[in-house]
Amino acid sequence: MTMTAHSAGYRYRLLPEVKIRREAFGGILYKYGCADRGTLSFVNSPRLIDLLLLAREQFAGDLSAAIEQQVSSAGAKARLLTALDELRKRGYLEAEVVAGPAPEETAAE
Amino acid sequence: MIQFVQFHGRRHQWMGDQRRAEAESGALHPLARAAFAETGDPLLPAQTSGSQRFLRGGLSAPITVTWEITAACNLTCVHCLSSSGKRRPRELTTEQALAVVDELAEMQVFQIHFGGGEPFMYPGIWRVLERCRERDLVMCVSTNGTLITPERAQRLAALEPIYFQVSLDGATPETNDRIRGQDAFRRAMRGLERLAAEGLSLTVNSVLTRYSFPELDRLYAIAGDFGAKLRVTRLRPSGRGRAVWEELHPTREQYRSFVAWLREHPDVLTADSFFHLNAFGERLAGLDMCGAATATCCICPEGEVYPCAFFQTPEFEAGNLHEQSFREIWRHSPVFAFYRQMGAGSCGGCVHYDLCHGGCPATKWFVQRSLQVRDPECVLAGSPVDPLHASPEAPCSSVAMQEDALLRQE
Numbered sequence: 001m002t003m004t005a006h007s008a009g010y011r012y013r014l015l016p017e018v019k020i021r022r023e024a025f026g027g028i029l030y031k032y033g034c035a036d037r038g039t040l041s042f043v044n045s046p047r048l049i050d051l052l053l054l055a056r057e058q059f060a061g062d063l064s065a066a067i068e069q070q071v072s073s074a075g076a077k078a079r080l081l082t083a084l085d086e087l088r089k090r091g092y093l094e095a096e097v098v099a100g101p102a103p104e105e106t107a108a109e
Numbered sequence: 110m111i112q113f114v115q116f117h118g119r120r121h122q123w124m125g126d127q128r129r130a131e132a133e134s135g136a137l138h139p140l141a142r143a144a145f146a147e148t149g150d151p152l153l154p155a156q157t158s159g160s161q162r163f164l165r166g167g168l169s170a171p172i173t174v175t176w177e178i179t180a181a182c183n184l185t186c187v188h189c190l191s192s193s194g195k196r197r198p199r200e201l202t203t204e205q206a207l208a209v210v211d212e213l214a215e216m217q218v219f220q221i222h223f224g225g226g227e228p229f230m231y232p233g234i235w236r237v238l239e240r241c242r243e244r245d246l247v248m249c250v251s252t253n254g255t256l257i258t259p260e261r262a263q264r265l266a267a268l269e270p271i272y273f274q275v276s277l278d279g280a281t282p283e284t285n286d287r288i289r290g291q292d293a294f295r296r297a298m299r300g301l302e303r304l305a306a307e308g309l310s311l312t313v314n315s316v317l318t319r320y321s322f323p324e325l326d327r328l329y330a331i332a333g334d335f336g337a338k339l340r341v342t343r344l345r346p347s348g349r350g351r352a353v354w355e356e357l358h359p360t361r362e363q364y365r366s367f368v369a370w371l372r373e374h375p376d377v378l379t380a381d382s383f384f385h386l387n388a389f390g391e392r393l394a395g396l397d398m399c400g401a402a403t404a405t406c407c408i409c410p411e412g413e414v415y416p417c418a419f420f421q422t423p424e425f426e427a428g429n430l431h432e433q434s435f436r437e438i439w440r441h442s443p444v445f446a447f448y449r450q451m452g453a454g455s456c457g458g459c460v461h462y463d464l465c466h467g468g469c470p471a472t473k474w475f476v477q478r479s480l481q482v483r484d485p486e487c488v489l490a491g492s493p494v495d496p497l498h499a500s501p502e503a504p505c506s507s508v509a510m511q512e513d514a515l516l517r518q519e
Contacts, residue, residue, distance in 0.1 A: 019217075021170070022169075023163075023168055023169055024169075025163060028219075030219045032247060
């Protein structure tokens with residue numbers, strides 16, 4: 001199954017071992033260890049960093065819940081979900097199935 | 110949607126640092142001041158590329174701090190970057206070291222990489238590691254492996270997540286022990302066995318030399334036997350390494366083959382230390398520039414702070430923890446401020462500059478006493494396509510930058 005960034009059927013959850021630090025340009029995500037190829041991303045979006053920190057502090061890492069509560073515009077939600085899916089691919093988030101697949105995903109199977 | 114964008118975020122702060130550095134430039138060693146000046150004007154933000162967009166100007170705190178916690182070592186490797194052997198008189202006490210851990214945690218440093226000397230010869234090492242664990246700092250310990258007993262390995266396992274690098278500079282006793290001393294190979298292998306027996310996260314760390322290059326496949330196999338990854342790092346002419354660099358550093362042809370070998374072994378780690386090889390035209394994974402003074406720095410046994418572990422020389426000492434806090438040094442040291450604004454020097458005209466950003470400043474300094482020259486191991490130097498000596502008609506191949514670490518949400 002191909003998971004799309006805009007899928008409404010997934011909840012994104014921040015992995016507990018991911019560290020986040022604000023920087024002037026946005027922030028840094030870090031999941032690292034000498035024995036693994038390190039994962040380090042510079043995120044050029046203060047808003048995305050704020051969302052990640054908010055999700056950790058107030059929603060036990062549940063990013064979908066944080067978006068639902070904090071973001072009202074459909075366009076902004078879609079853009080955030082795209083960014084979150086990229087973070088999932090980089091190993092910072094996990095995606096949990098909560099509903100049936102969207103039609104386009106069924107087609108991709 | 111991912112976009113790869115120009116970063117201007119820290120320019121304001123960067124200019125502030127510049128003014129501060131100018132005001133405090135009297136504190137710079139004259140050789141350092143002259144060396145920085147020779148590199149030319151700082152790059153404008155619009156001239157930066159790749160990792161430089163984010164690192165130029167420095168981060169609010171290092172990502173990783175290398176901490177050479179003691180100079181005491183039971184081996185005397187010929188290439189030791191810090192000329193380790195005996196404990197030094199002003200080494201930080203355990204209480205001072207614990208305070209440094211606390212400060213690094215408060216600054217949100219992500220990882221501390223302990224080295225030395227041999228870290229297990231530092232009397233307070235257990236308390237320091239335990240404090241790191243309490244403060245949720247990722248720990249990596251670089252060890253020669255010879256002092257790992259089964260009991261110590263068991264105690265270390267209780268500190269997970271903790272990562273170990275055990276040094277092997279050859280896949281055979283002959284190659285390894287000519288660098289690391291008699292019987293070092295056997296004792297390191299024993300240390301690896303003991304750490305692996307506890308299921309600890311391991312890498313076999315190997316400095317690439319012209320003698321170890323032919324043994325890369327065997328080193329890779331040795332690491333695999335312990336469930337470890339192989340980590341290959343660049344030889345630098347620092348410390349005792351200055352005396353053996355000419356003899357040991359790999360040839361250009363070896364480097365060319367090494368890049369191909371890395372392509373075939375994507376699980377091999379390189380600690381971002383071979384970015385100068387990007388000038389072959391293929392960007393390796395990781396940073397494409399020196400991260401010293403921007404993403405990392407080095408604390409030395411007697412509290413000296415340097416831009417990186419390979420740049421331990423009084424001219425470039427940024428400060429000392431006996432006199433200043435780490436935060437103060439990171440944010441206000443003139444050495445760091447100038448380092449972060451270093452110009453491109455003679456590499457400024459090179460079409461490949463965006464790939465390697467001029468290479469390793471420490472290597473330049475220790476080989477040629479200059480920061481404006483190109484990296485002594487520049488893979489293009491003297492080659493038929495040397496861009497710094499190309500005729501105006503010479504074709505310039507521009508290599509597309511693989512920017513994999515930049516996210517922007519519109």
